[in-house]
Amino acid sequence: MHDFQIWLVTTIGGRSAIADVMRTAWAWPLAESLHFLGLCLLIGAVGSFDLRLLGVGKRIPIAAMHRFIPWGLLGFAINIATGTLFILTEPDQYIYNPSFHFKLLFMTIGGLNAATFYLTSYRRVFGPDAPLDAPRRAKVIAAISLCAWIGVITGGRLLTFYRPSACEGQQTSLLLTCAP
Amino acid sequence: MNIDPFLAWVESTALSQWVVGSPSMFAFPGILTLHAIGMGFAVGISAAIDLRILGVAPKVPLRELRRFLPILWAGFWLNAVSGVLLLIGYPTKALTNPVFYLKLTLIAVAMVLLVRISRQVFATGSGGSLNPLDPLDPPISSRLRNLATASLICWAGAITAGRLLAYTYHRLTQLH
Numbered sequence: 483m484h485d486f487q488i489w490l491v492t493t494i495g496g497r498s499a500i501a502d503v504m505r506t507a508w509a510w511p512l513a514e515s516l517h518f519l520g521l522c523l524l525i526g527a528v529g530s531f532d533l534r535l536l537g538v539g540k541r542i543p544i545a546a547m548h549r550f551i552p553w554g555l556l557g558f559a560i561n562i563a564t565g566t567l568f569i570l571t572e573p574d575q576y577i578y579n580p581s582f583h584f585k586l587l588f589m590t591i592g593g594l595n596a597a598t599f600y601l602t603s604y605r606r607v608f609g610p611d612a613p614l615d616a617p618r619r620a621k622v623i624a625a626i627s628l629c630a631w632i633g634v635i636t637g638g639r640l641l642t643f644y645r646p647s648a649c650e651g652q653q654t655s656l657l658l659t660c661a662p
Numbered sequence: 663m664n665i666d667p668f669l670a671w672v673e674s675t676a677l678s679q680w681v682v683g684s685p686s687m688f689a690f691p692g693i694l695t696l697h698a699i700g701m702g703f704a705v706g707i708s709a710a711i712d713l714r715i716l717g718v719a720p721k722v723p724l725r726e727l728r729r730f731l732p733i734l735w736a737g738f739w740l741n742a743v744s745g746v747l748l749l750i751g752y753p754t755k756a757l758t759n760p761v762f763y764l765k766l767t768l769i770a771v772a773m774v775l776l777v778r779i780s781r782q783v784f785a786t787g788s789g790g791s792l793n794p795l796d797p798l799d800p801p802i803s804s805r806l807r808n809l810a811t812a813s814l815i816c817w818a819g820a821i822t823a824g825r826l827l828a829y830t831y832h833r834l835t836q837l838h
Binding site: 514519524526540638643 | 687691694695698699701702703705706707708709710713714718719720721722723726727729730733817818821822824825826828829
């Protein structure tokens with residue numbers, strides 16, 4: 483994994499035209515602002531849907547509530563785009579950052595968890611005679627989803643406090659968490 | 663009015679020094695994280711209500727979204743408390759920066775809009791519904807749409823102003 487991380491940072495390099503634009507005075511703060519707006523859309527749509535599955539606003543049909551999800555996906559897409567800009571500009575600050583590793587882990591959990599929902603609970607929750615109270619399995623998935631996205635926010639917000647410093651001495655963890 | 667002595671006093675308190683100086687992840691980093699999570703729920707749910715007014719998810723009975731208000735307010739109060747703690751940590755950084763006052767103003771306007779939207783939408787027995795799922799749902803007037811649009815704009819502005827605080831401050835502390 484260490485070699486892969488080093489290869490990734492070297493390949494990205496942070497020397498593209500995009501990186502040059504990102505280093506101008508306003509580009510980075512603007513991209514960050516969009517990243518926070520995307521976060522709000524994601525929590526507002528996906529988080530609210532999860533809360534509905536957990537029993538908040540039980541008189542709202544679950545299928546009706548699901549119509550907010552595309553806006554959550556829009557927020558997610560904005561954040562993938564802006565997040566990619568950050569990584570293209572300062573690859574070592576993310577690829578070697580343990581907080582970023584946890585952020586990716588929680589994103590993976592959130593993604594697999596959502597896939598599980600659509601594979602196992604979608605029909606039971608959306609069918610013509612779907613109950614207003616979501617089945618237990620859907621509630622567990624919703625709780626995991628909320629925790630995963632809160633974990634993603636936490637990993638993102640803590641990035642700046644785990645900035646990788648230069649490697650000195652032994653590197654023992656599975657992932658490289660310092661800049662070689 | 664020179665507020666420097668006041669700012670210096672705030673920075674000299676044990677609470678301020680804990681927020682800024684403690685190596686604990688529960689100090690500054692933890693407070694900042696709570697501030698982002700609270701934002702997600704407060705702004706996210708407010709934006710969902712605005713989007714519903716503007717025509718998204720039309721089969722959601724608008725009035726029933728009031729069940730999400732307690733979580734919106736929990737997010738708001740989490741951010742009020744974490745925000746005050748961050749302010750106690752870096753009073754000079756915030757209070758000498760005009761962008762900070764812009765952020766607070768935008769949040770205040772957004773909250774006034776939320777209260778006005780709530781009064782129109784969530785008050786019982788508004789009547790005249792166009793939504794067959796909930797006869798109590800109010801008709802969505804152009805005035806209500808304008809409030810929802812203004813709410814979205816204010817939140818976007820408040821978030822942008824908040825993010826710019828890291829780039830626009832003139833003085834970090836009294837010592838700098």
